[in-house]
Structure formats: structure tokens, C-alpha cells
Amino acid sequence: MKLLHTLCQIAAPSGNEAPLSEFLLNYIQQNKERWKTQPTVLQGEEFQDCIILVFGRPRTAVFAHIDSIGFTVRYGKQLVRIGGPDAETGYQLVGEDAQGKIECTLVVSERDGALTYEYEREIERGTELTFRCDFRETDTTVQSCYLDNRLGVWNALRLCETLQDGVIVFSCWEEHGGGSVAYLAKYIYETYGVRQALISDITWVTEGVRPGKGVVISLRDSLIPRRSYVERIRRLAQEAGIPHQLEVEGSGGSDAKELQHGSQPWDWCFIGAPEDNVHSPDEIVDKRDIESMLALYQVLLQKL
Template sequence: MELLHTLCKIHSPSGNEGPIKKFLLDYINKNKSTWKQVPEVYADDEELQDCIILKFGNPRTAVFAHVDSIGFTVRYQNQLVPIGGPDAQSGYKLVGEDNFGPIECELEVNKDHQLFYKFGRPITTGTDLTFKCEFDETEEYVTSCYMDNRLGVYNALKLAEDLTDGVIVFSTWEEHGGGSVPFLAKFIYENWKVRQALIADITWVTDGVHPGKGVVVSMRDRNIPRKAFINKILENATDSGIDFQLEVEGSGSSDGRELQTSPYPFDWCFIGAPEENVHSPYEKVHKHDISCMIDMYKYLMKVL
């Protein structure tokens, strides 16, 4: 879990994904020669901004994993504005850096649910802050901020080790409304005619989804993917023998939404481990579900 711990510590809220892009490119360039298939790496700042695309062999399916996290932006005085939908409770530790140096401060929420920081000096307006990483691993669970979606990124990097044919896409802005997937979809469809995708993201533990019972295959959330493709996924998931659970929700969204509304004929399915304490500093995922997620992606990318 050392790699996952490292990913969770990287400060890269929506709109400021440069730090994790740099880490990923360094990691990919260092390790790609040991992978079964050395990928073509696309990471041009002008064309792809802070996104990365890895192309392996003759791809049929793409995996999307968003690299950004929720967080907070400093407004004026000691006010904060949320990035995405963070769980906000007084006492949470926040970190960042401005032109005066490193920051470790405390979140304060008043009775009107307005957000503030407590720190020994003013923080420069526009500075982004994220939860302080307090990574904890037990025999059964991993707990940390930003398991959503650093675990999806971790899954994609483990998939890359054995992938021979496919595309891995590291996208941005997902937690705050999206925006990168349309040009990423255009790139991979027009270059390689790939038109089916798996969304490597993290979902919720609910009354129908339980920790330790396997990876989650989502049949729908706020958006509804094409039933024919979901049935194909479920048939192959059953054949795999890997533990999985079904999810049906009426809210929540992912990079799949932008694929569905793009002008390209993408089929997509959200497949990810479930977590407790969503969007808090203490997101908690069962290790069995992590293993099932990685195994399921490796299996599906061979057969789809």
C-alpha cells in the first residue's frame, strides 16, 4: 500500500492537478519498461492540459480514472469556498502552501454552515487547501483522505503492469463538474475508434452495498448507461469468478456522464470499490474490495 499512501498525500484538488500529473509521469517513465506492454504516453500540456493518456497495443476499451480531489479555496479574510462537495466539520486539518510558505490549519464551520480556516496568519487569496493525509492500514481496511479517487488511479497503475491492449486515461476536474472528458473522448475515439469505457472510481457503502463483499458494478446512478453494455459487463463479471456487488442509485455521477453526453458513441460502466465516510479525511475501504477491483479490471480488459 506504499504507492496508494503516496498518491493520497499528493496535493491536487480540482483545477490544480499539476502535482499529480508530474508524479504520474515520473512513475510511468520509471516503471513502464517492466510492464508487459510498453505504452505510448500522451501528455502534451497544450492538447491535454493536466491529463495523461496511455495507449497499449490495439485498444478496444478505455479506463478512465480522475486524478483530482475535493478541497477548499481561500476567499477573503479567513473564509473558505468548497471545491466539489467535501464533508466539512470543525476541527478537520487542512494543508497547502502559499507564497509565504507551507500551511497546516484547521477548518471551522459556524452555525450557518459557513466555512473558515484558523491559522496564525492570513492565507493568500486563491490558495487551495486539502485534507491532511492521515493514512491508516489495518489487516482488513485502509483509511485515508482521497481514496476517492487515488484508489482508482492506483487501480489503473496496477492494471498497466499487465495490460497488452487498451487505453488508460487520467482525467481532471471530475470532482467539480468535469470538463476534461470531452476532449479526452475526442482524442481516443478519433485516433483509435475506441468506444467503450470503464470508469475506475470509488462509490459508497449503502444499504445494498457492503464492505468486504467485492467490487461494485454500478447499473446506474444519476445517469443511465446503455443496458446492452451493462449486461455484457455483468455476464463477463460473473464468468470471472471475482466477487462483485450490484449498485443502483438515483444520484451521484462520474466521468461516465461526460462520455454519455459527448458527441461520440461511447458505452460505459462504473466499476469501483465502495467506501465509508465519503469525501471526508477518513474515507475507509475494505482491502478485499480493493483486490477485487484490480482483479476485475485486469479480467475485463482482456475479454471486452
């Protein structure tokens, strides 16, 4: 879990993914020689802070968003949400402005729910603040801020070790409305003819999805994937004997929304481990669900 710990410590709220993108490029450069297949690495201004890795003759693309939720300093001590972070008085926030590093305290107004911070000085407007990372590991769980979606990124990086044919995509802005997957999907479809996708992201523990019962295959959220594609995935999971759960939700979304709303005929399925304490500093995931997530992705990239 050392790699996951490192990923969770890197601040990369939506719109400022560059620090994590730089880390990923360095990690890829340092580790790719040990991978089974050497990928083509696509990055640069035409992809903004996103990264595409192309292995062999790909049939399937895996999308993992690298951004996180957070807060933007407005005027005075006001804060504006980035995405949908949980907010409770006392949460510790970190960041940096021209005057130096910052560690401050989130304050939620009991009167109107307005968000402010407590700090020894006024923080420069436009500064991004994220949850302070307190990474906790036991024999059975990992707990930290930003497991959504650093765990999805971890899964994609581990998949790279054995992948022979496929595309790994590290996307941006997912937590705050999206915007990168549309042009990434268009490029991948037009260049490589790939039109089936897996969304490497983290879902929720609910009354129907329990920790420790296996990776989640989502049948729907606010969007509905093509049933025939999802059924192929279910059959492969069953044949491989990998523990998994089925999810049915009426809300929520992911990078898949830009695939479904795009002009190319993408099939997609959200597959991820469930977490509790969603979008808080204390997100928690069962290690058995992490193991089954990676195992299922390894099977699917071989057989889809």
C-alpha cells in the same frame, strides 16, 4: 499499499492537478520497462494536465480522475468548497502560499454553516487547502483522505503492469463539474476508434452495498448506461468468479457524464470499490474490495 499512500499524500484539488500529473509521468517513466506491453504516452499542453496511455490495439478505455475535493481561500478567513467535501469543525487542512507551508483548522459556523479557518496569519486569497493525510492501514482496510480517487488511479496503474491492449486515461476536474473527458474521449474515439469505457472510481457504502462483499458494478446513478453493455460486463464477472455487487442509485455521477453527453457513441460502466466516510479525511475501503476491483478490470480489459 506504499504506492497508494504516496498518491494520497499529493495535493491535487480540481484545477491544480499538475503536481499529481507530474508524479504520474515520473512513475510511468520509471516503471514502464517492467510492464508487459510498452505504452504510447500522450501528454502536453493539448491535453492540459491529463495523461493518456495507449497499449497495443485498444478496444476499451479506462478513465480515472486524478483530482480531489478541497477548499479555496476567499477573502479574510472565508473558504469556498472545491467539489463537495465533508466539513466539520476541527478537520486539519494543509496548503502552501508565498509565505510558506500551511497547516490550519477548518471551522464550520453553527449559525449559518459558513466555512472559515483558524491560523496564525491570514492566508493568501486563492490558496487551495486540502485535508491533511493520515494514512492508516490494517490487515483488512485502508483509511485516508482522497481514496476517492487515488484508489481508482492506483487501480489503473496496477492494471498497466499486465495490460496488452487498452487505453488508460488520467482525467481532471471530475470533482468540480468535469471538463476534460469531453476532449479526451473525442481524441481517443477519432484516433483509435475506441468507444467502450470503464470508469475506475470509488463509490459509496449504502444499505445495499456493503464493505468486503466485492467490487461494485453500477447499474445506474444519476445517469443510466446502456443495459446491453453492462450485461456483458456482469456475465464476464460471473464467469470469472470475481466477488461483486450491483449498485442502483438515483444520484451521483462520474467521468461517465461527459461520455454520455458527448457526440461520440460511447458505452460506459462505473466499476469501483465502495468506501465509507465519503469525501472526508477518514474515507475507508476494505482490501477485499480493492483486490476484486483490480481482478475484474484485468479480466474485462482482456475480454471486452
